[in-house]
Amino acid sequence: MFRPLTRAWRGLLPSKALLSMRGTSRGARGNTNPINKVAVVTGSTNGIGFAIARRLAQDGAHVVVSSRKQENVDQAVATLQGEGLSVTGTMCHVGKAEDRERLVATAVKLHGGVDILISNAAVNPFFGNLIDVTEEVWDKILDINVKATALLTKAVVPEMAKRGGGSIVIVSSVAAYSPFPSLGAYNVSKTALLGLTKNLAIELAQWNVRVNCLAPGLMKTSFSRMLWENQEREESIKAAMLIKRIGKPEDCAGIVSFLCSEDANYITGETVVVAGGVLSHL
Numbered sequence: 001m002f003r004p005l006t007r008a009w010r011g012l013l014p015s016k017a018l019l020s021m022r023g024t025s026r027g028a029r030g031n032t033n034p035i036n037k038v039a040v041v042t043g044s045t046n047g048i049g050f051a052i053a054r055r056l057a058q059d060g061a062h063v064v065v066s067s068r069k070q071e072n073v074d075q076a077v078a079t080l081q082g083e084g085l086s087v088t089g090t091m092c093h094v095g096k097a098e099d100r101e102r103l104v105a106t107a108v109k110l111h112g113g114v115d116i117l118i119s120n121a122a123v124n125p126f127f128g129n130l131i132d133v134t135e136e137v138w139d140k141i142l143d144i145n146v147k148a149t150a151l152l153t154k155a156v157v158p159e160m161a162k163r164g165g166g167s168i169v170i171v172s173s174v175a176a177y178s179p180f181p182s183l184g185a186y187n188v189s190k191t192a193l194l195g196l197t198k199n200l201a202i203e204l205a206q207w208n209v210r211v212n213c214l215a216p217g218l219m220k221t222s223f224s225r226m227l228w229e230n231q232e233r234e235e236s237i238k239a240a241m242l243i244k245r246i247g248k249p250e251d252c253a254g255i256v257s258f259l260c261s262e263d264a265n266y267i268t269g270e271t272v273v274v275a276g277g278v279l280s281h282l
């Protein structure tokens with residue numbers, strides 16, 4: 001949605017103005033949004049989170065990347081800074097309260113506040129029948145995928161309120177609507193995120209904080225390796241798609257940047273499915 005608009009604007013701009021825009025903090029793509037916003041992205045040293053972090057920074061945001069492992073954070077920050085982007089990072093295991101607090105504190109210390117939260121980190125430690133899922137596995141999936149999202153939101157909202165509002169995007173999955181076989185507990189956690197999105201959108205509107213959700217289909221990342229590294233399984237998954245290819249993390253990034261932009265300022269409580277036309281909802 002961004003790009004045709006951006007191209008149209010470019011056509012109206014004298015080339016000198018375009019050149020000076022590129023030289024400012026407006027980001028490499030010349031978009032007007034989300035310029036100078038501060039964005040925190042969880043699970044952003046790889047896969048979908050990394051692509052979102054890169055795109056937000058390209059679109060002009062100051063981005064704080066994070067994940068459990070310091071070496072992954074260092075590598076992601078080095079890569080994105082090497083591309084000329086305004087990116088810093090800190091370690092954050094989203095299941096740990098002290099890590100969540102440090103993530104928010106880092107953004108406030110380095111950039112003065114938080115405008116955007118992308119809650120992307122998730123786990124799936126179990127493949128099999130739902131009735132075989134142990135209590136320990138249920139706790140882990142619900143803690144990381146659902147509870148941590150709610151608690152991180154709680155930690156950032158006061159910062160957003162101080163700045164007059166903000167935008168939150170929760171990364172769910174198309175599995176929230178169309179369950180993946182043998183991933184029952186994960187599917188349930190992703191359906192819960194649709195409810196969390198709706199409920200938070202209602203509660204946070206009073207602070208001008210919008211809450212939306214992204215539901216990706218199968219994306220080629222290490223998280224989903226099990227689903228695409230077997231060629232037969234990959235072909236059967238592709239057969240159910242209207243767009244006959246497995247997604248790339250970049251397919252998710254632009255829509256998240258749009259949801260965080262002023263162009264989306266009348267959208268809250270919604271879920272966008274990015275799944276190549278896999279059957280989701282009406």
Ligand SMILES: NC(=O)c1ccc[n+]([C@@H]2O[C@H](COP(=O)([O-])OP(=O)(O)OC[C@H]3O[C@@H](n4cnc5c(N)ncnc54)[C@H](OP(=O)(O)O)[C@@H]3O)[C@@H](O)[C@H]2O)c1
Pocket residue numbers: 042043044045046047048049066067068069070072073092093094095120121122123144171172173174215216217218219220221222223224249
């Ligand atoms: N790939 C798909 O097909 C697909 C489809 C639908 C939805 N999704 C959703 O998209 C999101 C990202 O998945 P992905 O495929 O991009 O995964 P990925 O490529 O495996 O990347 C996961 C990222 O999260 C970090 N991470 C893992 N556990 C974490 C934790 N507890 N706290 C903080 N960071 C953590 C990892 O770094 P460290 O190891 O350093 O922590 C890594 O940066 C997830 O919510 C997933 O459910 C994925």
